[in-house]
Amino acid sequence: MQRRAIVAGAALAMAALPIITKAQSPTRLRKIGVLSVGWAYAPIRTLYQDRLRQLGWTEGQNCIFVNKLAEGDVLRLDRLAAELVTEGCDVIVAIDNSAIRAAQRATSKIPIVMISASDPVGNGFVRSLPQPGGNITGVAWDQSVEIMGRYPQLLKELVPGLTRIGAIVDPGLTGVNAYVDAAGDAARKLGMTLRVAEVRKPDDLKPAFAQVASWGAQAVFVFGSPMIFGKREQIVALARQRRLPAIYVFRVAVESGGLMSYGVSTEDLWLMAAGFVDKILKGANPADMSVELPTRYELAINLKTAKELGFTIPQSLLLRADEVIQ
Numbered sequence: 001m002q003r004r005a006i007v008a009g010a011a012l013a014m015a016a017l018p019i020i021t022k023a024q025s026p027t028r029l030r031k032i033g034v035l036s037v038g039w040a041y042a043p044i045r046t047l048y049q050d051r052l053r054q055l056g057w058t059e060g061q062n063c064i065f066v067n068k069l070a071e072g073d074v075l076r077l078d079r080l081a082a083e084l085v086t087e088g089c090d091v092i093v094a095i096d097n098s099a100i101r102a103a104q105r106a107t108s109k110i111p112i113v114m115i116s117a118s119d120p121v122g123n124g125f126v127r128s129l130p131q132p133g134g135n136i137t138g139v140a141w142d143q144s145v146e147i148m149g150r151y152p153q154l155l156k157e158l159v160p161g162l163t164r165i166g167a168i169v170d171p172g173l174t175g176v177n178a179y180v181d182a183a184g185d186a187a188r189k190l191g192m193t194l195r196v197a198e199v200r201k202p203d204d205l206k207p208a209f210a211q212v213a214s215w216g217a218q219a220v221f222v223f224g225s226p227m228i229f230g231k232r233e234q235i236v237a238l239a240r241q242r243r244l245p246a247i248y249v250f251r252v253a254v255e256s257g258g259l260m261s262y263g264v265s266t267e268d269l270w271l272m273a274a275g276f277v278d279k280i281l282k283g284a285n286p287a288d289m290s291v292e293l294p295t296r297y298e299l300a301i302n303l304k305t306a307k308e309l310g311f312t313i314p315q316s317l318l319l320r321a322d323e324v325i326q
Helices: 002-023 042-054 074-086 096-106 145-158 176-189 202-214 226-230 232-241 266-281 303-309 315-320
Strands: 030-036 063-069 091-095 112-117 136-140 164-169 193-198 219-222 246-248 260-263 298-302 323-325
Touching: 030 074, 030 096, 030 266, 042 266, 063 074, 074 096, 091 096, 091 266, 096 112, 096 136, 096 226, 112 266, 136 266, 145 176, 145 219, 145 246, 145 260, 145 315, 164 176, 164 202, 176 193, 193 202, 202 232, 219 232, 226 232, 232 246, 232 303, 298 303, 298 315, 303 323
Parallel strands: 030 063, 030 091, 091 112, 112 136, 164 193, 164 219, 219 246, 246 260, 298 323
Antiparallel strands: 260 298
16 A cells, blocks of 8 residues: 555655746747837936846846847948847837837837837827737827927027027938928927028038028927937037027936927836836737827926026026026
8 A cells, every 4th residue: 555655645646746847948038129229328227127037027037138239320220120130139118219110120029118108109100009009119209299389489489589499300201301390390380480400410410500601590400210319419419509509308418508498208208118028028919009109298497508508597487497507
């Protein structure tokens, strides 16, 4: 009887071996791709990866970050997107419209998480915000181009008698023309004209500001793009050299000495995107994951720069500002 019990126990132990072996096999490292024209802002990258770590995704333990950065060259995005597909990424995080479009062309199967998407429905990235309906979801910078109407209005409050606005625009950003048109329409309704200086690469920045100055622009609206974001300090310096009051779409430009910004917190967008990555890696279907929109826009003003340029910030603007840098 005792021998039979021993044999039976041994048989059970042998049967359990495959289960034990399977449980102890190494965890497959999930590949999290990032596609960008030029994402290199270290604090945001750290914030994003820290958030994923809090959600249970640690590089080298259960995930790998595969970063494909085009270094300012939009034409490289299609090749880099194809590499992310070939390398077997489980999810692709695409920063801005140009990267989203390249990822969309590269795959209809791998989930794509948008960051800072502009007019995602109008650009054909998703069917609708509540029901994306495909392999793309994520975080939009806005819902539509109408947000552009705020920038000429803020500049008009800042600059008495403003009639001419220069716009610094990266034409390589997918869908940017609709935003330029919306800003131009808003400017005209306020009795102003808006003229565009295009910057396709960093070397275009200095000539663009010279062009804006030659038009007699009294203020500058700097549109957003990864290339412009990466060169924000140079852009801020050029605006100050020309003594042009400028408004930006990202707050860090004001922290770098820019006069004023209005837009979504870039940090918030990346934190929201990390949540999408986490859910997708845990089995969620992007087709059913509603696109998220920012809950607030921030107005930031640099008083030191205003004083340097000889501007007094109206009390109406100061009372609405979320951040005032002394």
